[in-house]
Amino acid sequence: MCRWLAYSGSPVRLDDLLYKPANSLVMQSKHSRLGVETTNGDGFGVGWYGTEPTPGVFHSTEPAWHDRNLRELAAQASSRRVFAHIRATTGTAIQQTNCHPFRHGKWLWMHNGVLGGFPQVKRDLAMAVDPGLYPEIEGSTDSEMFFYLALTFGLEQDPRAAVAEAVGFIEDAGQRRGVEHPVQMTVAATDGETTWAFRYSSERNSRSLFVSSDVAALQAQYPEHELLGKLSDDSRLVVSEPLGDLYGAWQEVPEATCVVVRGGEQEQYPFEPAAPAVAAV
Template identity: 75%
Template sequence: MCRWLAYSGSPVRLEELLYKPANSLVMQSKHARMGVETTNGDGFGVGWYGSEPYPGLFHSTEPAWHDRNLRELSAQASAGRVFAHIRASTGSAVQQTNCHPFRHGRWLWMHNGLLKDFPAVKRDLAIAVEPSLFPQIEGATDSELFFFLALTFGLEKDPPSAVAAAVGLIEDVGRRHGIEHPIQMTVATTDGDTTWAFRYSSEGRSRSLFHSTDVSTLRTQYPDNPMLHALADDARLVVSEPLGDLVGAWREVPESTCVVVHGGGEDLLPFSPAAA
């Protein structure tokens, strides 16, 4: 379906995240190890926070491995909070407005998964979006509509509760249309200061999700690894699949869990849908 990463910590060049790891996101665009599809070539996007009060975005419909502009940008640009996503479409068109991450004000959002039988439930879900938000929907994906449902239910005030309400509505609408397992999701969202990531599916067999472990501990375990010495202690990653094979560097996020990353730490909280 898709692969993504969410980085926070001291500023790093984008190429350190997108190109240099052994199983980098660009590598995963051709050879994903844990995704439903091996190839994720239906476009990509990068979101980052710089000097402006809102995040920057770069979207392209080219495969990530083929885009020269991405390589040029990644060699120069650096940021302390980065969202990056490679897309494998589940049916919607390959166009820039369908590429993740999506943006609203200071917020970014990206999703791996699908709303099952989306054409059947799209109308019912769309009319649940706050009317003042609806004109800002630019693309045709289930992922963007999911984002605007979460915004409708208060994402900017309480992200876990808002996502729980959005998922609750999606499951309710889906089951009223006879869909047994209405949603499959790993989601990441951020306001530029905190990142929230969610792993959940209606069938209880969710797409893969991992978070990095403490960098200072890894330095002690691997004193000769130069990559670890280049990272600050507050560096944290949440990823669809590990960026490398270093033993102890990654922990799988359990089913039905919300990961909250703030500063140099993370908390894992139980997640379940709620009545909208």
């Protein structure tokens, strides 16, 4: 399927996240350890926040390991908050508009997983998207449709509740169409200040998700580590799979959980779908 990372904290260059770690995201694009597919070469994307209220995004259909423009960008650009995603398509076209992260205003969104039976439920889901938002959908993926459903259900006001209602709606639509397991997901969303990450699947066997441990403790444990030495105490990473093998650096996110990262604070909450206010037809 896909691999992704969500970083927040002190400003870091993109290559510190994408290239330098032993199991960097670019390395995972060729040799994923925990993904469904070993290779995630169907495009990539990076989103980051700079001086403007709207985040920048860079998408490419090239494999991440092969794109010279990504290496040039990563060597120069730095940010306090970065979303990065490498794609393994589940059937939709390899094109820039299908690359994550997706953007709406100040929001970024990315997804690893699949909406089961998407061709069968696509019309039901599309008809539920707010008519004012629907024209913004540019690609053909289930992930982007999921994003716009979450926006429709109030992502900008209450992300946890909105994603719970979107998942509930998708499950209801899938079950009505005979789909056994409608949702498989790890999802990340941010408004530039807070990151919300979700691990959930209808079959209760979700794709992997990890959060980084306390940076100050890791710096004390590994005083010579180059990247750790650059990070402030409030720096946090949420990742599909660990970027390295440092003992104690990563904690697996439990099944059916929402992680909220705000500054140096990191909280976890149980996650369950909410019954949709309006059932899929």
